[in-house]
Amino acid sequence: MSGSVLIIDDHPVVLQGCRIVLEDAGLSIHVATSVEEGYQTFYRHRPGLVVADLTFQACGLTGLSLIRRIRDLEPATRILVFSMHDDPVIVARALECGAIGYLLKDTPSIDFATAVNRVQAGEPYIDHHLATKVAVLQNSQHLNPLSSLSGRELQILALLSLGKSYETIAEDLDLSYKTVANACSTMRRRLGFTSLAELIRFAVTHSDHMH
Structure with a gap:
């Protein structure tokens, strides 16, 4: 396990603050400002610890794919999410993707x-208040329509809310067009919608939870 750390965030002030701490x-620092740069830097240096945001510019929750x-x-990599998102659905998805810590940016x-x-x-770390919200969510998932969606589906929904086409979403998430189209069909059925327009309206309505 390397003694270095990779910080992945597209906000210069956040990067600088993390670097100082x-x-x-006494840690050796690598930084990256995008998902692809983050993965390439990780591939080159294999740091033992990664501190990553979940959202990058107008690309929705692409940080979830990066964590995965x-x-x-490198399954042994320890990942700490450092995000503004306090929605328990997103916290739960980040932990499912492989993060072992989750911290809010106003900490x-x-x-x-x-x-x-x-x-x-190698110890999990999550704010007690957030952990409670995640536990409550898991005990009452039927009350939150977003909780039925996977991490990938949340990413696709986030990009739909930005008005992006299937082709663009496929390119942004490194997926096939068919995978994106099938995911949208699955989400429509699961959420009880009969058209893509209804799904997009839902995505826009819930966009504050995904960007």
């Missing part, structure tokens, strides 16, 4: 350092 902890790809490549720097230390040691 982690350098003070990193874990597929004090001392808590960020604690989370990094815990995750680096």
Whole structure:
């Protein structure tokens, strides 16, 4: 397990703040500002710890795919999500994709350092309030329509809400057109919609939970 850490975030202020805290902890730092750059940097350096956001520019929740790809490549990698999203559906999906820690961006720097230390040691770290919300969600999933969707479906829905076509979504998420079309059909059936327009309207209505 490498003693270095990779920070993946497209906000310069966040990158700088994380770098200062982690350098003070004696860690070697790599940074990336996009999903593809993040994966390529990880592939080259294989850091033991990754601190990653979930959303990048206008690409919805592409960080979920990145987490899954990193874990597929190196299952022992410890991943801490550092995000503004406090929706328990998104938190649960990030943990399912392979993150072992989840921290909100309005957290004090001392808590960020604690989370990094815990995750680096292989211990789960999630704010108690968030953990409670996730537990409540899992006990009452039927109450939240988003909770029935997989991480990939949430990503596709997020991009639909931005007005992106199937072709563009397929390209953004490195999927086939058929996979995207089938996923949208599945979501329509599961959510009880009869048309793509209804699904898109739902995506736009719930976009605050996905961007």
